[in-house]
Amino acid sequence: MSKQSSVAFVRREMLPPAPPPPGQAGVLRWMRENLFSSVTNTALTILSLYFIWSVLASIMPWTLNGIWVAGSLTECREIRDARGLETAACWAVINERWLQLLFGFYPTDDKLLSSLFYAEPLATAGGLEAVFGAASNATDRIEFVGMMKGDLSNFTIFLFGYWRPLLAVALLVVAVAPILYSSLPRSLLFFSMLYPFVGVFLFWGGSIWGPMTVAIGLAAAFFIGRFFAKRFGLLGGGIAAVAAFIFIFLNPLPFIDHGGLFPLFPHVKDVLHSIIPFGLSAIPSDQFGGFMLAIIIGTSGIVLSLPIGILLALGRQSTMPFIRWVCVTFIEVIRGVPLIVWLFVASTLLKYFLPPGSSFDALLRVIILVTLFASAYIAEVVRGGLAALPTGQYEAADSLGLDYWKSMQLIVLPQALKISIPGIVNTFIGLFKDTTLVVFVGLRDPLGLTNAIRATGEWNGIYWELYIFVALLFFTFCFFMSRYSMYLERKLQTDRR
Amino acid sequence: MADTTEMPQDKFRLSQLLYDARYRSMTIQVVAAMLLMLSLAWLVDNTIQNLAALGKDFSFSFLGTTAGYDINQQLIPFTSQDTHARAALVGILNTLLVAFLGCVLATVIGVLAGVLRLSKNFVVSGIMTVYVEAMRNTPLLIWILIVFAVMTEATPQPRDFREGGGAEMILWDSVAISNRGVFIPKPLWGEGSGLVVAVFLLSVGAIFALRHFARKRQEQTGAQLPVFRLSLALFFLPALLTYFVMGGPITLELPELGGFNFDGGIQIRNSLIALWLALSLYTSAFIAEIVRSGILSVSRGQTEASFALGMQPNRTMQLVILPQALRVIIPPLISQFLNLTKNSSLALAVGYMDVRSTLGGITINQTGREIEGILLLGSFYLIVSLIISSFMNLYNSSVKLKER
Numbered sequence: 001m002s003k004q005s006s007v008a009f010v011r012r013e014m015l016p017p018a019p020p021p022p023g024q025a026g027v028l029r030w031m032r033e034n035l036f037s038s039v040t041n042t043a044l045t046i047l048s049l050y051f052i053w054s055v056l057a058s059i060m061p062w063t064l065n066g067i068w069v070a071g072s073l074t075e076c077r078e079i080r081d082a083r084g085l086e087t088a089a090c091w092a093v094i095n096e097r098w099l100q101l102l103f104g105f106y107p108t109d110d111k112l113l114s115s116l117f118y119a120e121p122l123a124t125a126g127g128l129e130a131v132f133g134a135a136s137n138a139t140d141r142i143e144f145v146g147m148m149k150g151d152l153s154n155f156t157i158f159l160f161g162y163w164r165p166l167l168a169v170a171l172l173v174v175a176v177a178p179i180l181y182s183s184l185p186r187s188l189l190f191f192s193m194l195y196p197f198v199g200v201f202l203f204w205g206g207s208i209w210g211p212m213t214v215a216i217g218l219a220a221a222f223f224i225g226r227f228f229a230k231r232f233g234l235l236g237g238g239i240a241a242v243a244a245f246i247f248i249f250l251n252p253l254p255f256i257d258h259g260g261l262f263p264l265f266p267h268v269k270d271v272l273h274s275i276i277p278f279g280l281s282a283i284p285s286d287q288f289g290g291f292m293l294a295i296i297i298g299t300s301g302i303v304l305s306l307p308i309g310i311l312l313a314l315g316r317q318s319t320m321p322f323i324r325w326v327c328v329t330f331i332e333v334i335r336g337v338p339l340i341v342w343l344f345v346a347s348t349l350l351k352y353f354l355p356p357g358s359s360f361d362a363l364l365r366v367i368i369l370v371t372l373f374a375s376a377y378i379a380e381v382v383r384g385g386l387a388a389l390p391t392g393q394y395e396a397a398d399s400l401g402l403d404y405w406k407s408m409q410l411i412v413l414p415q416a417l418k419i420s421i422p423g424i425v426n427t428f429i430g431l432f433k434d435t436t437l438v439v440f441v442g443l444r445d446p447l448g449l450t451n452a453i454r455a456t457g458e459w460n461g462i463y464w465e466l467y468i469f470v471a472l473l474f475f476t477f478c479f480f481m482s483r484y485s486m487y488l489e490r491k492l493q494t495d496r497r
Numbered sequence: 498m499a500d501t502t503e504m505p506q507d508k509f510r511l512s513q514l515l516y517d518a519r520y521r522s523m524t525i526q527v528v529a530a531m532l533l534m535l536s537l538a539w540l541v542d543n544t545i546q547n548l549a550a551l552g553k554d555f556s557f558s559f560l561g562t563t564a565g566y567d568i569n570q571q572l573i574p575f576t577s578q579d580t581h582a583r584a585a586l587v588g589i590l591n592t593l594l595v596a597f598l599g600c601v602l603a604t605v606i607g608v609l610a611g612v613l614r615l616s617k618n619f620v621v622s623g624i625m626t627v628y629v630e631a632m633r634n635t636p637l638l639i640w641i642l643i644v645f646a647v648m649t650e651a652t653p654q655p656r657d658f659r660e661g662g663g664a665e666m667i668l669w670d671s672v673a674i675s676n677r678g679v680f681i682p683k684p685l686w687g688e689g690s691g692l693v694v695a696v697f698l699l700s701v702g703a704i705f706a707l708r709h710f711a712r713k714r715q716e717q718t719g720a721q722l723p724v725f726r727l728s729l730a731l732f733f734l735p736a737l738l739t740y741f742v743m744g745g746p747i748t749l750e751l752p753e754l755g756g757f758n759f760d761g762g763i764q765i766r767n768s769l770i771a772l773w774l775a776l777s778l779y780t781s782a783f784i785a786e787i788v789r790s791g792i793l794s795v796s797r798g799q800t801e802a803s804f805a806l807g808m809q810p811n812r813t814m815q816l817v818i819l820p821q822a823l824r825v826i827i828p829p830l831i832s833q834f835l836n837l838t839k840n841s842s843l844a845l846a847v848g849y850m851d852v853r854s855t856l857g858g859i860t861i862n863q864t865g866r867e868i869e870g871i872l873l874l875g876s877f878y879l880i881v882s883l884i885i886s887s888f889m890n891l892y893n894s895s896v897k898l899k900e901r
Contacts, residue, residue, distance in 0.1 A: 033617075034617055034618060034619050035618060035619065035620065037617070041617075041618055044616070044618055044620075044621050045618055045620050045621070048618070048620040048621050048624055049620060051624065052620070052624065235515065319522065320522045320525060320526050321526075322526040322529060322530055323525070323526060323529060326529070326533065332879075332883070333875075333879060335882070336875075336878055336879035336881075336882040336883060337839070337875045337878045337879055337882075338839035338840065338842040338853075338878055339839075340842045340843065340845065340853065341842065341853070341857065341871065341874055341875055341878065344857065344871060345871060345875075348861075348867045348871070349867055349868060349871055351547070352543070352544045352547045352548065352867075352868060353540045353543055353544055354543055355543050355546075356543070356546050356547055356550055429633075429634070433634075433635070433636040433637070434636070436636040436638045436639070437638065437843070439638075440845060440846075447636075447638055447639065447642065463643075463646040463650060464643075464646070467639055467642060467643050467646070470639060471635045471636075471639045471643075474634065474635050474636055474639070475631070475634045475635050478633070478634035478635070479630065479634045482633075482634065
């Protein structure tokens with residue numbers, strides 16, 4: 001008799017797992033462990049839920065009942081009362097003025113708009129030349145444009161009237177993308193290098209040969225420098241490049257009467273322009289405004305401050321006492337004084353420091369000061385990264401026989417910058433937010449424009465809708481930046497444990 | 498076989514200045530110093546020329562002249578007949594006032610938000626995440642303007658506080674929040690109130706002495722005192738007793754509606770409230786992140802070790818986690834205080850008369866002394882931040898891990 005047959009019962013298949021007792025699985029258990037684990041926790045949960053409910057209850061009716069189409073705040077209130085609502089947001093102000101909040105008083109391309117979408121009235125008025133030509137009547141033109149803008153939808157004006165800033169921002173995205181995402185083709189980086197000139201041309205207009213000559217001049221200085229560097233070493237190349245730069249852009253012979261020959265580049269620009277006259281209508285900086293201004297100041301500040309900040313950080317770590325002393329003084333002085341005071345310096349003091357009679361674009365002054373300000377903060381962040389690097393890395397680079405710049409470039413900075421990414425991005429976010437402060441030196445940033453809108457008769461007394469719109473604009477950009485820095489941190493994390 | 502190599506000739510060649518590491522750094526520094534001197538000289542020369550062209554000179558004598566403007570918020574007496582220097586001082590005190598108030602409130606909210614963000618409770622941490630992200634990703638200026646708009650647009654007018662006006666004072670009719678500002682009771686110091694204050698200060702001193710004594714006693718004998726209850730009693734009882742024995746010398750003057758505005762009490766202007774609240778809320782979001790990362794930086798093993806020693810969760814927090822987390826928290830916290838102080842210059846947006854608005858605003862506009870005014874203004878902020886950062890360095894060196 002085998003052993004098997006002596007056993008009365010043998011289970012041949014697995015039992016299905018029994019469901020957990022009620023309250024020990026799923027949502028219920030999660031809630032009990034997280035929300036109601038103790039008396040304090042339960043009280044906290046109930047309190048928070050009440051808080052959320054009361055906030056939503058006070059905001060949601062106002063938001064959702066919002067009135068989107070109205071001509072003025074009074075009209076909004078009439079519509080609200082006619083509908084029998086207690087509260088209602090007047091989103092109509094955004095609906096009507098969002099273009100202004102985005103672009104300030106940047107002029108629209110009225111010729112393009114009228115010939116594309118307003119052809120019939122344009123023909124009635126006598127055609128493009130009669131309305132916009134040199135001999136046209138300014139009052140008639142303003143009346144015509146006013147009528148046209150009243151008839152066209154804001155979205156049409158946005159797409160076609162503001163095609164220049166729009167295209168510039170779109171190209172900015174293209175130029176920045178290969179820097180942000182390394183999976184994109186590297187050949188796009190060439191466009192990134194070219195973008196500053198394209199962007200300046202689109203935003204400011206004027207002859208295309210202005211930015212082109214600058215680009216060609218810079219490239220010429222670079223290639224001359226490289227040519228000499230191959231023959232006479234790095235130092236000779238550097239001196240040659242600087243000399244070429246001075247020869248092209250500045251005045252190498254300030255004390256000799258050369259009949260206005262120098263600086264060279266305006267002449268080159270004029271000659272090129274007379275050969276191929278191509279350009280867009282020039283738009284002075286004082287017409288820039290709105291969120292566009294924040295983007296221009298923010299991006300140029302970010303792009304320019306990073307290299308300066310890295311150099312300052314290296315200078316602060318330098319073994320040369322004089323260099324170190326200069327960098328420390330610069331960083332501490334810049335960081336010790338609020339940006340608003342620096343902007344004040346830009347707007348009132350800079351004119352004292354420059355040669356008599358020289359005038360300076362207001363926007364450019366602000367960009368320079370914002371850049372210097374941000375670079376001091378970047379320098380401190382990068383210094384933290386440099387200090388966090390083990391000394392062994394520096395010593396290893398030295399023992400490989402690398403010179404200072406090579407060891408920085410190949411060994412130290414890649415690691416130090418990786419450590420400092422969160423700090424750098426935080427500085428950038430801060431810089432972007434701080435662009436709102438330019439309102440104090442008379443530039444029309446979005447917050448300044450909310451005042452301008454409120455000063456009009458139709459929208460007198462409107463606050464929340466405008467502030468919420470501007471806050472959301474900034475939130476979107478800054479939130480994207482912070483998420484990007486998290487992505488970058490994860491991607492560059494090499495020490496996975 | 499002679500194996501000696503000849504010593505290199507010690508003759509100095511000019512090319513060594515560039516190619517010899519011993520001299521190169523000297524060359525670079527000398528060239529840099531010369532360039533710096535040249536550009537400074539250029540700037541100074543330009544300034545002198547520009548000033549001469551405008552017929553101005555460089556002097557600080559304007560500080561002694563009559564200011565001729567009023568300041569609506571003053572901690573020390575000031576009239577329009579006082580000097581510009583005194584106006585600057587009033588502004589400096591106003592800046593320090595809002596900075597101090599802001600630092601206190603920001604720390605309280607920030608620590609609370611940071612700790613709650615770590616909570617396992619999904620709802621609570623969710624609210625705090627939304628709060629922190631909303632504050633950190635929008636400009637401070639918007640928050641200042643929003644709070645100011647709340648204070649001036651969404652609060653009742655003083656006349657609404659009349660019978661049937663729809664508005665009521667809060668806290669037993671002692672505080673009125675109106676669009677003219679917040680009115681709070683004003684303490685009136687009567688006969689013998691000095692004694693009450695002195696007793697109160699003494700008992701605060703006694704609390705510190707008690708804590709010191711209790712710690713010593715515990716270290717020596719192991720026995721614990723009920724420090725918290727004793728401190729609480731010491732804090733209230735002696736001062737209250739003196740207050741009643743002296744017959745209630747300190748009374749409160751309540752704000753009362755008279756005419757179109759409130760009389761009596763202390764008026765806190767909306768500009769101060771808006772600036773204070775907005776600065777605190779904004780900075781508290783950054784402090785919350787600092788606190789959170791500080792607590793997270795203490796490794797889990799420390800908590801477990803402390804539990805293994807049989808400590809209660811709150812004593813674990815108090816004796817094990819916090820001392821280690823504070824080492825990480827304090828330096829960035831102080832730099833946030835510094836930021837808050839500098840950001841208080843945004844007072845301009847709501848018309849709060851801080852040093853930027855008095856010295857750097859009206860004084861400069863009236864005297865035309867841009868260079869001198871901005872120089873003084875910048876030096877003030879620079880000195881404040883240097884003082885605070887030197888304190889921070891002291892603290893850092895005192896809590897630094899002693900590595901042996």
